[in-house]
Amino acid sequence: MEKESATIHIQTRLTPSEYEPFKTVIENFDIKKAELFRKVILSNEKNMVEVSGSVEETDAQKRIIFLANKTSNNINQIAKKLNQAYRGEVVSERNYHKIMNELIGVRSAFEKGMDKC
Known part of the structure; x- marks a missing residue:
């Protein structure tokens, strides 16, 4: 089975206070931003978040x-x-x-x- 490549690009902005905990991980564990945020997103079991409002x-x-x-x-x-x-x-x-x-x-x-x- 052929490995599926990641081709979808996602971009977002964070406030400095939102980014701070991630910055610490990036600096201390020598991990790239993209890799960290990909792991954070995909670690959510159902890949779903609660969105306010119906x-x-x-x-x-x-x-x-x-x-x-x-x-x-x-x-x-x-x-x-x-x-x-x-x-x-x-x-x-x-x-x-x-x-x-x-x-x-x-x-x-x-x-x-x-x-x-």
């Missing part, structure tokens, strides 16, 4: 982000149309300020809601 949570987060982007875009489009109407003298200054204040309120409520997510 697929459903991730899908829900993606949906929230999509809706937030869409809502933000709609608010910006309304503000743009209002500005164009005001410059074209289609909307009175009184109505312009009233609607802009309402839009600012909507934006503030939206931002507060997003902060809670």
Whole structure:
């Protein structure tokens, strides 16, 4: 049986504090970084780690982000149309300020809601 060669390259970054225990092993046991991390990864019996969040949570987060982007875009489009109407003298200054204040309120409520997510 032919030996399978390692051809997949994996790269990651660690903070200095995360790297420190590995650095000690590398220096004291004269082992290359790649060899050490390969052994660490493959020593996990099932080659699995616990990842926070389920697929459903991730899908829900993606949906929230999509809706937030869409809502933000709609608010910006309304503000743009209002500005164009005001410059074209289609909307009175009184109505312009009233609607802009309402839009600012909507934006503030939206931002507060997003902060809670």
